[in-house]
Amino acid sequence: MAGAFGSHYLDERLTPGEMATFQTGIRYLQIHSLLMLFSGFAALKWSISRFRQAATLCLVGIILFSGSLIIMALTGLSWLGALAPVGGMALIASWIMLSLAFARLSPIRETD
Numbered sequence: 802m803a804g805a806f807g808s809h810y811l812d813e814r815l816t817p818g819e820m821a822t823f824q825t826g827i828r829y830l831q832i833h834s835l836l837m838l839f840s841g842f843a844a845l846k847w848s849i850s851r852f853r854q855a856a857t858l859c860l861v862g863i864i865l866f867s868g869s870l871i872i873m874a875l876t877g878l879s880w881l882g883a884l885a886p887v888g889g890m891a892l893i894a895s896w897i898m899l900s901l902a903f904a905r906l907s908p909i910r911e912t913d
Contacts, residue, residue, distance in 0.1 A: 819874045826870030833863050833892055840899055851902035855895045862891030 815823060837859040844852035866888025873881040 815874060819877075822870050823874035826867040826874065829892070830863055830867035830871075833859050833867070833895075836895065836899070837863065840895070840902075843899075843902065847902075847906055849902050849905055851898050851905065855898035855902060858891050858895035858898055862888045862893075862895055864888065866892055 837856050840852050840856035840859060843849075844856060865884045869881040869884035869888060873879060
């Protein structure tokens, strides 16, 4: 919905740089909302706390990374850009946590 809003309404109202920032925020929001849903469903299926931690880190990352970029593009508040790296680190941590959860779920067995 936010992507359609940006394409149809904001395209003529934002500078090309602001539009690129907005689109980056939306793109990462879309990708990581799927990761968050996947992690949440995995947490319901398997009782491994790392799945919940991955979903939580992903939510924090979405808010800080995507949220700061989208709001910065819409308002021009450039100081919000300082939040994006923190959110990016939370997103990376969520991917790592998800990988660790799956590693615990199906341990690799050595064959002779």
